[in-house]
Amino acid sequence: MTYLNRLLFLLLLLMLTACSTVYLEGLEKIGIPKRDVMVYRVEKARDTQQETKEQFKSALEHFTAVTNFQGGDLEATYKRLNDTYEASVSKADEVRSRIADIESVSEALFAEWKQEITQYSNVSLKQSSQKKLESTQAHYRQLIASMKEAESKMEPILRVFQDHVMFLKHNLNARAIASLKGELGAIKSDVSTLIASMEHSINEANAFITTMSDK
Numbered sequence: 001m002t003y004l005n006r007l008l009f010l011l012l013l014l015m016l017t018a019c020s021t022v023y024l025e026g027l028e029k030i031g032i033p034k035r036d037v038m039v040y041r042v043e044k045a046r047d048t049q050q051e052t053k054e055q056f057k058s059a060l061e062h063f064t065a066v067t068n069f070q071g072g073d074l075e076a077t078y079k080r081l082n083d084t085y086e087a088s089v090s091k092a093d094e095v096r097s098r099i100a101d102i103e104s105v106s107e108a109l110f111a112e113w114k115q116e117i118t119q120y121s122n123v124s125l126k127q128s129s130q131k132k133l134e135s136t137q138a139h140y141r142q143l144i145a146s147m148k149e150a151e152s153k154m155e156p157i158l159r160v161f162q163d164h165v166m167f168l169k170h171n172l173n174a175r176a177i178a179s180l181k182g183e184l185g186a187i188k189s190d191v192s193t194l195i196a197s198m199e200h201s202i203n204e205a206n207a208f209i210t211t212m213s214d215k
């Protein structure tokens with residue numbers, strides 16, 4: 001990346017950060033605090049992970065069906081497989097976007113919380129608030145780690161899907177089907193691991209939402 005490109009990237013990043021800050025401040029002015037925004041974004045991320053889990057399960061079913069191909073229109077089979085691959089890519093992108101949204105509001109929320117703690121004159125209340133902040137941050141780190149762990153498992157699967165979709169496109173013959181059949185066991189294992197990781201992340205999100213609602 002050239003110096004100019006780095007500078008443009010930095011300026012864009014600063015603009016996006018500023019826009020996010022203004023957006024959150026605007027919500028607070030109409031009575032929606034950062035805490036509520038964070039809970040909402042965690043809920044959206046959880047729901048997106050659930051949808052993505054189902055999409056990858058569906059994609060696996062489509063790939064499995066192709067390996068059982070007994071004749072017919074291979075061109076149509078390729079198109080269906082490509083559609084389910086592209087849908088999986090779209091859901092993966094949405095998961096990444098949801099995680100970024102959570103990280104954005106969490107930074108603003110925790111920075112505000114830390115600053116407000118310094119304004120306490122009552123020592124007992126100050127200590128109580130500090131403990132709640134530390135507890136929430138610890139739970140948040142656990143949540144975001146589980147989400148990123150699940151997210152990291154999508155890209156390797158998508159690369160395998162992409163390889164076989166392209167190979168089927170370029171060949172449209174029994175050889176392409178055989179190549180996919182040879183990979184099917186590994187794909188099933190990877191998707192199973194992804195689903196388990198996403199279910200764990202969804203459970204973490206539910207626990208975090210409950211914790212935030214109790215505070």
